[in-house]
Amino acid sequence: MMELDRIIHEPVRLQIMATLGGVDTADFKFLVSTLGLSKGNLSSHVDKLEVAGYVQVTKSFNGKITYTQYALTPKGRKALEKHWMTLDKLRAASNSKRKSE
Amino acid sequence: MMELDRIIHEPVRLQIMATLGGVDTADFKFLVSTLGLSKGNLSSHVDKLEVAGYVQVTKSFNGKITYTQYALTPKGRKALEKHWMTLDKLRAASNSKRKSE
């Protein structure tokens, strides 16, 4: 059957993935504020995406304070694209209202 | 922020909604077999959709055995359409890879 990747499908993670899909890189603060998430929530979701190999996490220093950036991996980008296509198929089914019978 | 209706978004329910979107009516057996769900799973998901007012449940008799049919309510159809649009917006964000910088 139609496989919707639950790692990606979860709303918060879908938003993270979609956001990362539109930029080269995004940092923690940016994601927290634009997506309106608590820090803990973002942290654990992004962790799942990293474990799945969909997001690459890069830690560095911005002066003295730590600075974490996120980016889609090629695998993540591919998985996201596939996810949109799967949703397309579902949607197509939903629109083809069959003529009576 | 971007509100994804979790009642609809959950994969199994999205598939149920999409399927019902494509037909006037579907029965229990049909959904179980085409979506590959256990009976219990379908039952509880469809119950949530009914409580949400998205699906109408019609019970009747086919000879002596009970026969349950499901259909989208107008509210459900509208909510599904809105859901697709919300996903569209997310997806648009994901594709607008901004030119360098």
Place this chain on the structure above:
DNA sequence: CAAACCGGTTTGTGATATAAACCACATACA
């Protein structure tokens, strides 16, 4: 020194997706 802040991570818990168990009824069959 203490207090408050920064940038996160770890944790506790309430919600929930799922299949197993169950139920009422019907048919089969010995």
Place this chain on the structure above:
DNA sequence: TGTATGTGGTTTATATCACAAACCGGTTTG
């Protein structure tokens, strides 16, 4: 007549998981 088997579901127990609160190592503020 049992009793086993199937049909069409619903109820339940469990295992997972999304979320925010609490925490943490370090930093700046006073």
